[in-house]
Amino acid sequence: MKAAVVRAYGGPDVVRIETLPAPVPRNGRVGISVVAAAVTRGDARIRAAEAPAGLSAGLRLAFGLRRPRQPILGMVFSGRLAEAAAGLPAGARVFGNTGMAMGAHAEELTVDPGRILPIPDSLCDVDAAALFFGGLTAADFLIDKAGIGPGARLLINGASGEVGCAALQIARFHGAEITAVCRAENHDLVRDLGAHHAHDYRDGAPKGQWDLVMDIAGTLPWKQAEALLAPGGTLLPVTASLGAMIGAMLRANRKGQRRISGTTSADGPAAMRRVLDLHSRGALRPVVGATIPFESIETAHALAESGHKRGSVVVTI
Ligand SMILES: NC(=O)c1ccc[n+]([C@@H]2O[C@H](COP(=O)([O-])OP(=O)(O)OC[C@H]3O[C@@H](n4cnc5c(N)ncnc54)[C@H](OP(=O)(O)O)[C@@H]3O)[C@@H](O)[C@H]2O)c1
Missing domain, CATH: 3.40.50.720 (NAD(P)-binding Rossmann-like Domain)
Incomplete structure (x- = not known):
């Protein structure tokens, strides 16, 4: 599979597209063929090992001292289920949030089935990647x-x-x-x-x-x-x-x-269902400011770290 890989912390140009073996679903995880994934400010921070003052050392402890431990970034995505899982048939349109595991900036991903939901008809694949x-x-x-x-x-x-x-x-x-x-x-x-x-x-x-x-x-x-x-x-x-x-x-x-400061503590299945419920009730729609082909993910990273993007930046895979 093709994957966007970060082998060293640095600017947007350190992100390279490589051909890697596709991940094999193990330990109850499910395989997803990724269709779209957001490149967030969080991805840009991890790629650059850049955090607000005093927090860069903590970021390296969490994600890797000299380089990202998980070289494939990307937390929020939409795609198709490789096999039947989570009560859904093979090929079902799903979207989700990997949390700290990441790996969504690639053609194939494995994820905990609790972290995916079926995409409602009201969302296209690009918008779905931008909701969570x-x-x-x-x-x-x-x-x-x-x-x-x-x-x-x-x-x-x-x-x-x-x-x-x-x-x-x-x-x-x-x-x-x-x-x-x-x-x-x-x-x-x-x-x-x-x-x-x-x-x-x-x-x-x-x-x-x-x-x-x-x-x-x-x-x-x-x-x-x-x-x-x-x-x-x-x-x-x-x-x-x-x-x-x-x-x-x-x-x-x-x-x-x-x-009240700190990080987002509610990002698991219940929190995801709440966000989907807000969307279903007409209270929340994704805003996608830029859609960029996967091959140009470097451009998406540059936008994400600019601090001036409108809504989300999504790469299509
Ligand atoms: N605590 C947590 O758990 C948590 C979770 C997620 C994200 N975050 C953090 O939240 C921050 C924003 O994330 P995001 O994805 O929304 O970023 P973003 O998409 O890059 O948006 C940045 C926003 O800041 C505005 N802005 C830029 N310079 C400004 C200034 N000097 N004064 C006031 N507004 C300014 C931009 O408006 P203009 O474009 O008009 O300048 C834009 O509205 C990031 O630092 C991220 O790390 C924290």
Whole structure:
């Protein structure tokens, strides 16, 4: 099979297409012929061993000290079942999320059957590959961690990317009043997805106070983010340096305000079903900003690490 392989940490040009033996499903895993896979900011971070300040050593411990232990990146994908499994026939259209196992940037993949679901007719293969990365992260931070509810005033810093596009829609579904921060050229997109107000960060910091401040871009300095919090508000640094994470833990509850950082903890089967349910109820649709042929996956990596992509970048395999 053809696979996009990362043999050394580095820029987008370290990603090479190689011909490798196809993985053999073992230990109850199922084989998938991959049709499309997202190249996420997470993939770009692992490929470059680049993380927010203080977290690069942790990234290497988790994924490999000198090079990625799993050289085939890619967590979220759509494809066809190689054999009947998980109550589905061979050839069924499925999509899923490998979690830390990765391996989706290849023609063939093996995966835990609990981590795949049938693709609903409402999603094409490309869109299906783009549902879970942003959907799982946004649902976990907004619903589980923050308990978002009707009328909550929410500021999303970094609203037009993969996580932001999902956060906007999930917050709209829960009745929040949303201010989106991104460049003006993306304001039409974020208003379409649910933002009531839009602010361009190049015009300076947004002015006002919010019940929830979700910093997806990780560009709000700590003091500035705290100043944007209303009394009783909650700060959600989705991207945070080690210092900010420790600060959030030490000051988790202070002056009636909460600070909740960390990684997405809900990304397994139940969380995936919740994201699919949000989609089925018309609350969440994937936003694909670029579809790129697998052979040009280097271009997809460059876009993913730019910090300015619209929604998701998907490679077709
Ligand atoms: N904690 C977790 O478990 C978890 C899970 C998933 C992702 N993440 C992190 O979340 C971050 C975003 O992921 P993503 O996939 O949504 O990224 P993305 O698709 O690259 O989107 C980046 C967003 O940030 C905006 N942005 C860029 N510079 C900005 C600035 N100076 N101020 C405000 N906004 C700015 C961009 O808007 P413009 O294009 O208009 O500039 C865009 O809306 C990444 O750092 C990723 O590692 C964390």
